[in-house]
Amino acid sequence: MSLTPDTFAWVADVVRRRSAIQLELGKEYLVESRLLPLARAAGLADVDTFVRSVRSAPHPTAVEAVVEALTTNETSWFRDAQPFTALADHVVPDLLAARGPFGVGPLRIWSAACSSGQEPYSIAMVLADLVPPTGMRIVATDLSQQMVDRARTGRYSQLEVNRGLPAPMLVKHFTRAGAEWQVAEPLRQAITFQKHNLLEAPPLGGPFDVVFLRNVLIYFDLATKRDVLRRVQQVVRPGGYLLLGAAETTIGIDDGWERVPVGRSSVYRLTARRAA
Numbered sequence: 001m002s003l004t005p006d007t008f009a010w011v012a013d014v015v016r017r018r019s020a021i022q023l024e025l026g027k028e029y030l031v032e033s034r035l036l037p038l039a040r041a042a043g044l045a046d047v048d049t050f051v052r053s054v055r056s057a058p059h060p061t062a063v064e065a066v067v068e069a070l071t072t073n074e075t076s077w078f079r080d081a082q083p084f085t086a087l088a089d090h091v092v093p094d095l096l097a098a099r100g101p102f103g104v105g106p107l108r109i110w111s112a113a114c115s116s117g118q119e120p121y122s123i124a125m126v127l128a129d130l131v132p133p134t135g136m137r138i139v140a141t142d143l144s145q146q147m148v149d150r151a152r153t154g155r156y157s158q159l160e161v162n163r164g165l166p167a168p169m170l171v172k173h174f175t176r177a178g179a180e181w182q183v184a185e186p187l188r189q190a191i192t193f194q195k196h197n198l199l200e201a202p203p204l205g206g207p208f209d210v211v212f213l214r215n216v217l218i219y220f221d222l223a224t225k226r227d228v229l230r231r232v233q234q235v236v237r238p239g240g241y242l243l244l245g246a247a248e249t250t251i252g253i254d255d256g257w258e259r260v261p262v263g264r265s266s267v268y269r270l271t272a273r274r275a276a
């Protein structure tokens with residue numbers, strides 16, 4: 001282990017200030033393993049030397065690469081299943097019923113912290129069965145430029161496809177691209193990918209009917225969770241929905257949301273009192 005306490009403290013501080021991700025003491029192994037490839041790519045023997053070189057001449061790209069390397073991009077198709085069932089069986093029918101037969105433009109969805117894209121493409125596959133292709137607009141964002149670029153290509157290895165993508169969905173929405181699979185054009189056209197930090201003002205493309213904010217609040221402290229949820233409220237339509245990860249809730253953090261049990265999970269609805 002080459003990491004000194006001072007190096008760890010500097011990395012934890014820069015990551016917290018730029019992404020709000022908390023790296024508590026004990027996460028030295030994570031910093032070491034995530035930054036070692038960057039050190040090697042820079043021709044340096046160890047992480048401590050690499051961090052010292054970044055600190056001595058802090059270049060925005062190098063600092064950004066450190067922060068990106070400390071993000072956890074774990075994701076899969078239809079992750080946890082229940083939120084996507086809730087979207088199909090409750091959220092979209094409720095939103096469409098509230099609009100009436102003449103509607104008001106496409107359903108607008110924000111997939112915040114979308115990682116490599118499996119979440120927004122899963123949302124698009126659900127919506128494809130419920131609304132016409134012009135009936136959905138999805139904005140998918142992540143802090144990591146690398147993830148955003150990768151998600152935009154819509155290309156996935158067989159191994160990635162095997163993680164939760166039902167065979168009928170593969171047949172219906174993907175084409176072969178060499179050894180990989182690519183999401184078909186109509187779904188890709190429905191999604192706009194962009195880099196976005198949840199610590200900043202929400203992206204353009206709203207107001208949104210639904211926000212997916214899943215498996216990212218877990219990395220933040222309470223004050224940051226509250227700030228992020230407040231900002232999300234500002235871009236959700238009255239009566240719009242928020243879908244969180246299995247280990248996340250608004251309860252005790254932000255009372256602007258009503259918990260709506262759907263099947264074995266819950267979704268959150270913006271309460272009229274707070275609606276903009």
Ligand SMILES: C[S@@+](CC[C@H](N)C(=O)[O-])C[C@H]1O[C@@H](n2cnc3c(N)ncnc32)[C@H](O)[C@@H]1O
Pocket residue numbers: 018019020021071072073074075076079112113114115116119141142143144147196197198199213214215216219245
């Ligand atoms: C574990 S993944 C979750 C992906 C997907 N939402 C899911 O549930 O499968 C967490 C993502 O949050 C992103 N992230 C972390 N901090 C962020 C921030 N401050 N702003 C935006 N995205 C952030 C990371 O880059 C990472 O891709």
